[in-house]
Amino acid sequence: xxxxxxxxxxxxxxxxxxxxxxxxxxxxxxxxxxxxxxxxxxxxxxxxxxxxxxxxxxxxxxxxxxxxxxxxxxxxxxxxxxxxxxxxxxxxxxxxxxxxxxxxxxxxxxxxxxxxxxxxxxxxxxxxxxxxxxxxxxxxxxxxxxxxxxxxxxxxxxxxxxxxxxxxxxxxxxxxxxxxxxxxxxxxxxxxxxxxxxxxxxxxxxxxxxxxxxxxxxxxxxxxxxxxxxxxxxxxxxxxxxxxxxxxxxxxxxxxxx
Amino acid sequence: xxxxxxxxxxxxxxxxxxxxxxxxxxxxxxxxxxxxxxxxxxxxxxxxxxxxxxxxxxxxxxxxxxxxxxxxxxxxxxxxxxxxxxxxxxxxxxxxxxxxxxxxxxxxxxxxxxxxxxxxxxxxxxxxxxxxxxxxxxxxxxxxxxxxxxxxxxxxxxxxxxxxxxxxxxxxxxxxxxxxxxxxxxxxxxxxxxxxxxxxxxxxxxxxxxxxxxxxxxxxxxxxxxxxxxxxxxxxxxxxxxxxxxxxxxxxxxxxxxxxxxxxxxxxxxxxxxxxxxxxxxxxxxxxxxxxxxxxxxxxxxxxxxxxxxxxxxxxxxxxxxxxxxxxxxxxxxxxxxxxxxxxxxxxxxxxxxxxxxxxxxxxxxxxxxxxx
Numbered sequence: 001x002x003x004x005x006x007x008x009x010x011x012x013x014x015x016x017x018x019x020x021x022x023x024x025x026x027x028x029x030x031x032x033x034x035x036x037x038x039x040x041x042x043x044x045x046x047x048x049x050x051x052x053x054x055x056x057x058x059x060x061x062x063x064x065x066x067x068x069x070x071x072x073x074x075x076x077x078x079x080x081x082x083x084x085x086x087x088x089x090x091x092x093x094x095x096x097x098x099x100x101x102x103x104x105x106x107x108x109x110x111x112x113x114x115x116x117x118x119x120x121x122x123x124x125x126x127x128x129x130x131x132x133x134x135x136x137x138x139x140x141x142x143x144x145x146x147x148x149x150x151x152x153x154x155x156x157x158x159x160x161x162x163x164x165x166x167x168x169x170x171x172x173x174x175x176x177x178x179x180x181x182x183x184x185x186x187x188x189x190x191x192x193x194x195x196x197x198x199x200x201x202x203x204x205x206x207x208x209x210x211x212x213x214x215x216x217x218x219x220x221x222x223x224x225x226x227x228x229x230x231x232x233x234x235x236x237x238x239x240x241x242x243x244x245x246x247x248x249x250x251x252x253x254x255x256x257x258x
Numbered sequence: 259x260x261x262x263x264x265x266x267x268x269x270x271x272x273x274x275x276x277x278x279x280x281x282x283x284x285x286x287x288x289x290x291x292x293x294x295x296x297x298x299x300x301x302x303x304x305x306x307x308x309x310x311x312x313x314x315x316x317x318x319x320x321x322x323x324x325x326x327x328x329x330x331x332x333x334x335x336x337x338x339x340x341x342x343x344x345x346x347x348x349x350x351x352x353x354x355x356x357x358x359x360x361x362x363x364x365x366x367x368x369x370x371x372x373x374x375x376x377x378x379x380x381x382x383x384x385x386x387x388x389x390x391x392x393x394x395x396x397x398x399x400x401x402x403x404x405x406x407x408x409x410x411x412x413x414x415x416x417x418x419x420x421x422x423x424x425x426x427x428x429x430x431x432x433x434x435x436x437x438x439x440x441x442x443x444x445x446x447x448x449x450x451x452x453x454x455x456x457x458x459x460x461x462x463x464x465x466x467x468x469x470x471x472x473x474x475x476x477x478x479x480x481x482x483x484x485x486x487x488x489x490x491x492x493x494x495x496x497x498x499x500x501x502x503x504x505x506x507x508x509x510x511x512x513x514x515x516x517x518x519x520x521x522x523x524x525x526x527x528x529x530x531x532x533x534x535x536x537x538x539x540x541x542x543x544x545x546x547x548x549x550x551x552x553x554x555x556x557x558x559x560x561x562x563x564x565x566x567x568x569x570x571x572x573x574x575x576x577x578x579x580x581x582x583x584x585x586x587x588x589x590x591x592x593x594x595x596x597x598x599x600x601x602x603x604x605x606x607x608x609x610x611x612x613x614x615x616x617x618x619x620x621x622x623x624x625x626x627x628x629x630x631x
Contacts, residue, residue, distance in 0.1 A: 141509045175295065176506050240292035251317040254567040255536050 003235065005202055007180055008128040008149045010067060014039045015197070016227045017069070017182060018220075019207025020047075022024065028216050034208065036220035038166025041066055042098055044073045045088045058092075071098035071251035078113075078118035085122055097122060098152070100132040107157045112116070112139050116146065119191060123147035132184055135166035140173045140181075151177065153207065154185035155196070159208045161188025164195055174200040190219075190226030200236060262469040263503050264462055267496070272445055274461050276492050282306035291315055296548045301498050304544035305491050313540055318544035320572040327550050331618045333575035334609070335383040335415070336376050337557075339584045340364050340403060342594045344389030348442075350484065350520055351383075352582075352596045353389040355456065360583045362593040363395055369403055374409040375587045379579065379605050383413040383621035385438070387596070390419035390458060397425055404432045415622035417480070419457070420467040426474030435624060438465045438480025440518065444489045444496035449549030452487055468500065472508030478553070479504060479511050485538075486520035489531050494541055498548055505549075514553035514575070515545055519560070520597075535564050539571065546572035558599040566611050578608040 005012045018026040023029035033041055047057055048070075058068065058097035070088035072081045078101065085097040099122065101109040101115050115131050122129045128149045133139055135153040143151055153173055156162035163186060164237065165171060174181050180202035186194050193204050206223055282303040290300035291312065303309060304316065341363035344353040364372065376384060384407060388395050407414055415436035416429065426437060441464060443449055443525065449461045458464065471479045481500055483493040501513055519533055533541075536558070545554055555564060556573045558580045569576050579602075581587050583595040601608075609619040 066540055168393070171295075173514055176509065178506050240294075250314055251321060252314050252536075252539065254563060255313075255539065 001140060005180060005229065007130075010040075010096075012039050012203070014227075015203040015231055016223055017041065017205040018210065019205065020044075021207055022211035023216060024058040026057070026164070029211070030064070032210055032216035032220040033061075033066065034064060035217045036123070036206075036224050038068055038220075038224075040069050040206070042069045042071050042205065043092070045070050045084050045091065046074045048091050067096070068092050068094060069096050069098050070094065071100050071132075073100050073102075074204055075101055076103040076114075077101065078114040078121070081114070081118040082121050085118075085127055086125075089127070095126055096128045096129045096130070098132060105211075108159070109157065110134060110154070112136060115139075116142055119143055119148050120146040130182065135169035135173045137174060137176065140177060144177065144179050148179060150180040150182055150202075152182045152184040155183050155192065156186030158185040160186055161209055162186050163188050163192040164199075167195075167199065170196070170201070171199055190222045193223055194226040194230030194233070197227060198233050200234055262466045263500055264465050265505075266499065266503055267444065267446075267465060270496070270499070272447075272492060275495060277487060278302060278449070279306050279491050279495060282308045282326070284308050284311070287312050290547070291319060298495070298498060298502065298548075301544060301548045302327065302495060305494055305541060306548060309544070310536065313536060316540065316543040320546040322578055323546055324551050324572050324574065328574050329618075330616055331396055331620050332569055332573065332612055333383065333553075333620050333623055334381065334605075335385050335413075335555075335559045335575055335577050336379070336381045336432065336605075337385045337387050337417075337577060337582065338376060338407075339387045339582060339586060340399075341388040341391065342497060342584050342596070343391035344397055344456075345392070346390050347454050347457040347487065348456075348458065349452050349454070350487065354577065357594070358375060359594045360434040362392075362590055364403075364584050364589070365398075366402065366406060368585060368589045369406045371589050372585065372587050375408055377410040378424060380621050381605075382411055383415070383575075383624070384411040385415045385417055385577070388418045390456065392419065392457070397421070397428065400429065401432055404429070404434065404478065408433050412622055415478070415480070420464055421470070423470040423473045426476055427474070429478055430474060434476070436470045436480060436514070437479035438482070438514070439464070439471070440480075440484060440516070441465060441493075441494055441497070441500070442484045444483065444500075445488045445493070448488055450552050467494045467573060468504055469507075472511055475508070475510055477511060478514055479508070480514045480516060482516040482518060482586045483532050484518055484520060489539070490533050490537070498580055499543070501549065501552060512553065514555055516555045517541060518557065533582075535561075539568055540563070542568060542572045558601045559597070560600055562601050562603065565608070570615055570617060576608075576612075578603065579605045 014037045014096050016038045018033050018041045055256040070092050075081045075084050079151045081101050101111045103111050110133050119129045119131050128152045132152045140151045156165040182203040183196045183201045184205040187206050188209050196204050210216050279302045286303035287309045290303040342353045347355050384492045413435045416434050417438040446461050453459045553574045555575045557577050583593040614617045
């Protein structure tokens, strides 16, 4: 059986989502994303030159099997995010939007209250909303309730490569979510990505760790393989770790008398 | 997103499920006992015949999980039967329409009398039970009864006929904390044989009831099957599946599960699937290992010995001194019973057993004041 991931109207074979930021040049970016076999890549709306016919950053992907996921990076409020999403829909001809609102300029931590407000509005306007959020299980359910098509909780602060610092909360989110869980931000190495899949994540989004690597193409391949391994391990059922043996003091001996 | 549980239910085949449960091995059970996150496949292993030699390990694990989540406490509740009028024929039930015995529905004065008696015994949590007689025992009756019951009890649960979402919303507004509707069996092709007549014969309407309760944001939703009607293992798997679906969908609600084993009643019945005490304990422990937070409830259908020991192995709420007929406590002791209870000890007697085992019997753990009215 084919292990594909469905989100809204799209089906993905690859569970590795990528980003287009921080690469040294456009050619390396396209080559790395091609090597990753990723089928969805984020593009910051703020980087697109809307007035130009040949939109600079997108032109590198000609002929590739890839969808673009515009993000609202740079906005600080729900109102700005809704406006940015509408701009992105015009510019990229897609109703998909990665909703990210970070008023905090130091760590770029997402604002949960503004994100929920914006998600509700955007879903009503017909967008496929993928919100970037802290690994907050209740927020994930609230976003699901207003119609978010997936949730994108963070592993650690964006760009830090610290790995899955929020693992325990991610695990709760994964187990109770009715929509795909895409682990975003903080995934610093292929082993982090593999770990995310072993935990049951539906997809991961990796940008910095590939883009800022010494060899982005090599690292993209490594991530591709790690994602596949982790997913395969999850589907196969990981062996359990042995816990200590039983104590004495039988609790069930009362049953022997009848 | 799925709109209700029936869409999930129809993707499962009863006999294939039975086969997959009965094919579980001791290795599967060991893995289930060691897994940090126990899934539905693990649950199948834990309720399978292969798990029976692991009952002691299961009991220890279940006790540990329960104590860490709920402490060494046990919630006390008592059933209050308001009516035995019923328009359904259920082959196993003492209230079945075809049983020709005078019916009784408590008047407001009688509700006061019964409620006061139970309150004097120390109960603050009451489980209101009725048959299904929509004309005489419908929403107007429930609302009238609630106004009385609120004067005596701080937590009111309802085990009555399935209702519409808007009716559940109304009940919540008027102070109902919890709604229990047992599916009886998830086996659709046999359901009609057990429920040949009345509104209850509509399998899908009943199956979708917890969705309506969830949509009404009732604080706690009670699930269960009638053990003995069909293979309890397969029915319990469906209950666990239903629980998982509901927890994910109506995530603001709590859930409880009960384990009614068929008991002798005026209707008499041949049991398809007899469950031993060992198997009942196995099922209790399996639910607890599967789900740390679900509330598990034990009634006086069970024996003294079982209740003395099993309450500390996964159960979170328990009743005592129950009557299963309307007026059974004071006003009409001899009216038609739903079933015969097994443990007839007084509340006082039973709580001394609980205390002797180092547990605190909790009579009040809620207040209607907390409702946003």
